[in-house]
Amino acid sequence: MMTVDVLNRLLAMHSRSLPTYLVSAPPWYPESDSNAMVALRHVAEDHALMVDRLGAEIMREHGAVKAGEFPMTYTDLHDLSIDFVLRQVVSELQGNLEEIQTCMDQLQNAPAAKALAEEALGATQGHLDNLISLESVS
Template structure:
């Protein structure tokens, strides 16, 4: 089994939170994106949750003497500029599902690191709730 360092785990969590697809939507221009609606409210709430947890992860990295890495969005996200909000929500759901799988894989490696495992579990719970919110939004758009 691969040895997982706290720095590696915290860095991976920071990337996951600060460079999620929903974070990218903050900067992307969605076609047909309303300026005020349930959609923007949910996305704003997800962004706030991710920002809060990302700050906590960054604080733990700094406290352990590790520098905060410069993190870029995946290049594949740039092909989603100016697409419909319906398409972007489906993409956000898919990426959030992938994030959950990554969190599960990280958690499996942390059997002896209770503090980190607790943080991963908290982020996983938040991410699961975000997935459910995004899925609920697809029903709003279907109306």
């Protein structure tokens, strides 16, 4: 698989993530759960920064940036409780870990791109740990 294709997979994963969607269409949450929404915003902010960096690397590789669309299933989540949505985000991030690892394996011959994937893996694990700790508090 070409470097640009793998980078675009990573870019779509970050630009069309559930936390990114939820910033525009937040779930219902009581004041007592505002920490969960703050944590989701941090994930979305980090995803936006990673998207910028991935996009720059794609252009450096003379590729076209392809962000994709948000999954239609996300539209069903914005009117649900933050507790339920948080579990969905945790599940998505767990799946992303495996996908990012696959991308890293495919970027063995592209050191700059692989470094971005490694950074994405570390950030995803950190966000996942944080969200799981919030989930256990709820």
